[in-house]
Amino acid sequence: MKLIRWTYAGRGRIRAYFDLFPASTVVLSKIRTFYFVRQVQWNERDPVVAKKHLQEMEYLINEELDTIEAYKKRRSST
Template structure:
């Protein structure tokens, strides 16, 4: 999965678009010092988003925003 583009959505949120789900908008929120998927505005033309895809989206965004270390620490607790 690759990140196509992302944009700030205000109030600590990011809207992201991924190549596997091109018609769906993923909204991520910042909590403490990392981002997590808040919701997916899923489009029926895209495949169903499963939990593994959500985790991969979180990793990609946190790597892009340079918060992957904080995300991984959270995942290890």
């Protein structure tokens, strides 16, 4: 999966778009020093989003925004 583009959505949120789900908008929120998926505005033209996709989206956006080290050190990591 690749990050197509992202934009600030205000109030500490980011809207992101990924190549596997081009018609769906992914909303991420900042918690402490990293971002996590808050909501997926899913479009039925896209495949169903699985948990592994959400984790990959979080990894990609945190890598893009240089918060990847904080994301890797989070308490709930699996």
